[in-house]
Amino acid sequence: MEGVPAKPEAWLLTTARRKRVDGQRRNRTRTESMDALSHAMETARLVIDAGHNFPKERLKLLFVCAHPAIDPAARAPLMMQTVLGIDAEKIASVFLTSPAAMSQRLVRAKVKIRDAGIPFSVPGRDEWPQRIGFVNDAIYAAFTTGLADESLWLARVLAHLLPDEPETLGLLALLLHIQAAMSHELPLENTWL
Amino acid sequence: MEYMLSFTESVTDFALREDPENSPAYWAAWGAYAGSVAQSGVMVSGAGLQPPSTATTLRIRDGKREVQDGPYAEAKEMLAGFFVIDVPDLDAALEWAARCPAAIYASVEVRPTLTPRQRMLYQTLLSRP
Numbered sequence: 001m002e003g004v005p006a007k008p009e010a011w012l013l014t015t016a017r018r019k020r021v022d023g024q025r026r027n028r029t030r031t032e033s034m035d036a037l038s039h040a041m042e043t044a045r046l047v048i049d050a051g052h053n054f055p056k057e058r059l060k061l062l063f064v065c066a067h068p069a070i071d072p073a074a075r076a077p078l079m080m081q082t083v084l085g086i087d088a089e090k091i092a093s094v095f096l097t098s099p100a101a102m103s104q105r106l107v108r109a110k111v112k113i114r115d116a117g118i119p120f121s122v123p124g125r126d127e128w129p130q131r132i133g134f135v136n137d138a139i140y141a142a143f144t145t146g147l148a149d150e151s152l153w154l155a156r157v158l159a160h161l162l163p164d165e166p167e168t169l170g171l172l173a174l175l176l177h178i179q180a181a182m183s184h185e186l187p188l189e190n191t192w193l
Numbered sequence: 194m195e196y197m198l199s200f201t202e203s204v205t206d207f208a209l210r211e212d213p214e215n216s217p218a219y220w221a222a223w224g225a226y227a228g229s230v231a232q233s234g235v236m237v238s239g240a241g242l243q244p245p246s247t248a249t250t251l252r253i254r255d256g257k258r259e260v261q262d263g264p265y266a267e268a269k270e271m272l273a274g275f276f277v278i279d280v281p282d283l284d285a286a287l288e289w290a291a292r293c294p295a296a297i298y299a300s301v302e303v304r305p306t307l308t309p310r311q312r313m314l315y316q317t318l319l320s321r322p
Binding site: 067069115116117118119121123 | 194196281282283284285286287304305311
């Protein structure tokens with residue numbers, strides 16, 4: 001727009017009214033979006049927190065399953081069932097036993113956990129060398145059942161939580177190598193391991 | 194939860210109790226252990242037992258009492274004593290088991306006691322069709 005409006009007073013009045021309406025609209029949008037925004041923030045925070053707590057809870061579960069008071073033959077299957085959610089039938093086929101025998105082994109282990117009062121906790125540092133071996137066994141066993149992504153994720157979480165544990169880092173390296181070889185990023189033959 | 198720690202000893206371990214040379218160390222170790230259990234406040238009950246040779250076993254067969262000299266079964270390691278302790282979980286009970294003298298030269302069995310709640314649970318389970 002150029003020059004002086006035909007009716008300057010009317011123009012000023014109209015412009016002022018429109019500015020005011022604009023301002024009010026902006027205010028209303030801000031108030032209305034506050035709820036949505038804070039809800040989004042809360043959701044985001046929940047997701048982030050869950051990301052922190054979830055591995056810890058899973059780690060506790062892993063260590064419970066690897067408790068020395070549990071039958072050694074039940075530890076890896078128990079972890080596969082409770083932590084990774086694999087059904088007893090599939091676990092049985094991996095461990096070359098009948099589904100009935102595997103179910104019985106799993107039930108017996110769970111009853112032992114409940115009745116003997118085995119705590120859901122991450123053990124003290126001094127017990128890790130003994131317990132971590134069973135955890136690694138189970139993760140590797142799960143990997144071979146075709147749960148590559150889940151097992152890799154668990155191995156990564158474990159390596160992140162226990163960065164000074166050579167066995168855990170070794171397991172992660174092994175799984176990554178196998179996965180790379182299987183997806184043909186590496187030739188399967190004539191390579192150095 | 195309540196757990197019973199049962200301590201087993203071999204015949205040679207039982208003999209230590211009266212051995213002039215080794216008995217002071219034996220009793221000192223057990224005395225210290227029993228003292229710390231009592232002081233910590235986890236103790237429910239417990240007792241040390243006299244040697245298995247002092248045991249008498251009884252069975253009722255065909256309505257008749259059969260009383261026999263000796264323990265109910267001969268074994269390499271025999272019950273030497275027990276504590277019932279009240280602790281939060283198995284790991285805490287295992288900690289106490291690890292501190293007892295028998296853990297080093299013999300073994301300790303850790304077993305939860307049957308609670309009233311569990312007795313009820315078993316009854317409910319059994320009464321189900």
